[in-house]
Amino acid sequence: MNKLQNMTVAMILSGLLMAVGNVIGYHVDWYSSLLGVLVIIVIGLIGMAVSQIPGLNKLPMVFWISIVAIIFSLPDFPGSAWVIQITKKVQFLAVTTPILAYAGLSLGKDIELFKKLSWKIVPVTLAVMTGTFIFAAIIAQFVLKWEGAI
Amino acid sequence: MDILRNWKIHLLVLMIVVMSENLGIVKYGLIILLPLLHALVLGGIISFPKFKILSTKQMEVAAGILPIAMMLLIVKIGLDIGPNLSLLFHSKGALLLQEIGHFFGTVILGLPIAVFLRMGRESIGATYSVAREPNIAIIAEKFGLDSPEGRGVMATYICGTLVGAVWLSILTGVVAKLGILHPYALAMGSGVGSGSMMAASVGSIIAAYPDMEQQIRAYAGAANLMSTILGIYVSLFFSLPLATKLYNFLSKFQSDKETAKEKV
Structure with missing residues (x-):
């Protein structure tokens, strides 16, 4: 197949x-x-x-x-x-x-793979995910206001 | 017929879906727990190696079906874009510029924390992107996966797979309930370039603003499409050099401070 x-x-x-x-x-x-x-x-x-x-x-x-x-x-x-x-x-x-x-x-x-990693990666990953979401949302908020879309 | 032969996986998914949908949306104060989150956690528990319910081979089959099932979600979201095309066109500036936040937000927030925790050059790979498959390919090609940068990107990939969707779903729910940012802005924020993370994040926005459901999905879908397409190029040509420069700068500062301390 x-x-x-x-x-x-x-x-x-x-x-x-x-x-x-x-x-x-x-x-x-x-x-x-x-x-x-x-x-x-x-x-x-x-x-x-x-x-x-x-x-x-x-x-x-x-x-x-x-x-x-x-x-x-x-x-x-x-x-x-x-x-x-x-x-x-x-x-x-x-x-x-x-x-x-x-x-x-x-x-x-x-x-299994995760167990081999240092605990440090947990706060770092959460910061990475938070950063990409929140910075995009904040920029979007300002530009949407400026464009008069909201 | 690998996919059909592993009927155990599909039977388990059926069970998980029935349980998760019966439980429905659960709200605790600011926190919203969606059926998709119940399903992810239930699945994670069932696949726990200690329980020996699933073999590694079966888990790989489940991982193989995931991107195909995701295509149906992409269709569902795409169907919301057409009717809202003029709305999206009206906010094209926001859609374009918010990508800057997606591509550099990982470095701005993640890298200083990684350097502070003394992760070394792994900090670069771990924070230059959201560490999905295309980002791993970039690092593999430039540094190899045995390099510190390679170990960094793999660590964020593994950890992100485990906690990314759960974290974004809860975080988005809390931010949405706070009501500071408009749901359209949140929707664009949720288009991080990973299907399951976007689904988890969008679900929480919709749960908080059910009357704007269709527009929210249209914005999220458009932003996610841009993150997916542009992501490969931006992370290669801009995010990775930025992460490397910022790492060199921050770590210099750190070692200076250390030697200063030693002198005292």
Whole structure:
């Protein structure tokens, strides 16, 4: 089985888990949840296909998938209102939960490596993450005010 | 069919999703705990090496599915950008300039602490970026991963994988509740260039400002896309030289002080 087939299977599988979370956590019905997830998967697969085109494959897949999703949601794109209405039924948080569950299940292998590190890396990592978030947010706040966007 | 054969992983994820979504959003004062956080912690506990529930091979399969499942989140966020394109275009200056904060914020806050803790040249690798895969590749090419810089970037990578999403989710929740920064500004801040960290951070902003959900995701998605694309170049040509210069400056100051102390 090649890499793209594997990716397709993984997308469908994780999409199903997202639908389950959408039904349990946000009380959306099964039909809307599955249909919404299906549309999201199809857009993801189109993005994946685009990213394989020679020449375009120089940029990461995440870029092309983003671009394809943005195009599908443009007001002028035919059927975009339908796409948005259908996918809106899938809650953002329901999409994130299975992803972070997979992330969690892979942490064990990092725990062993982590034990070998000095404790010093913990405050440093927290400072790195805080720095990138907070400085970007502060700059954004000032420029948004200046641009009159807020 | 490696992915399907490891049914144990998917069954565990199903269990984790059912439990996490049933628990829902939990709020303690300023702190917001989202289902995604429950899922991350539950998964982490299950994968704990001591429990021997999962083999290293199975954990690698889970790590392999993660970026693919992440693509669905990227689609979901991308679909919020189209309808808000004019809003984003109206704040293009903010979107562009906030990237300066993303790229240099790690050095400005992280490097002085690393030098203060006497981490040596590892400080450079540890703080020049958020230490995701492309940043590791840059250090590997320039210094090799056996160098102090290489050990530094790997340390932040491992530690960031373990605590990054949890920390950003809680930090963002607290900052959002304080109400000093506008949710749009916070949304851009959350676009750090790592999918799970962005998800954790955006989730907390949305929990605090549910009525602006779509715009928040549009800003976060646009900022994250820029961090991902520009990140490789900016961290190579600007952040890394800056971190090296700042390290040389700060460590000189430190050794001066030490020799001064010795003389006394």
